Amino acid sequence: MDSAPIVVHPPFPSGGRLVSLRHQDREGALGVAYSDDDLVVFLESAGVVSPENVLDDPQLVEWSGAGAHEWRAI
Structure with missing residues (x-):
């Protein structure tokens, strides 16, 4: 797979x-x-094991349109 399977959109x-x-x-x-x-x-509901440990793994999670862990519009 070329891109991460989980996408966190803008x-x-x-x-x-x-x-x-x-x-x-x-x-x-x-x-x-x-x-x-x-x-x-x-992520738990999607079957990810230890989801708290993968939030910064770019092979699993793509943070699109804003930085990782940013939840408000800039």
């Missing part, structure tokens, strides 16, 4: 970021995260 103007999954077995939106804690919950 922040919405009101805050929060859409989190989506692109994987051969499952694709689609996981939800809107407003914090790292929310993201961890979504």
Whole structure:
């Protein structure tokens, strides 16, 4: 796979970021995260083992349109 299977999209103007999954077995939106804690919950639901340890792994998580761990629009 050329790109990360989890995408954290750019922040919405009101805050929060859409989190989506692109994987051969499952694709689609996981939800809107407003914090790292929310993201961890979504990753757990997608079957990621130890999700709190992969947030900064670019092979698994792509932070698109804003820096990692930024939840408000800039």
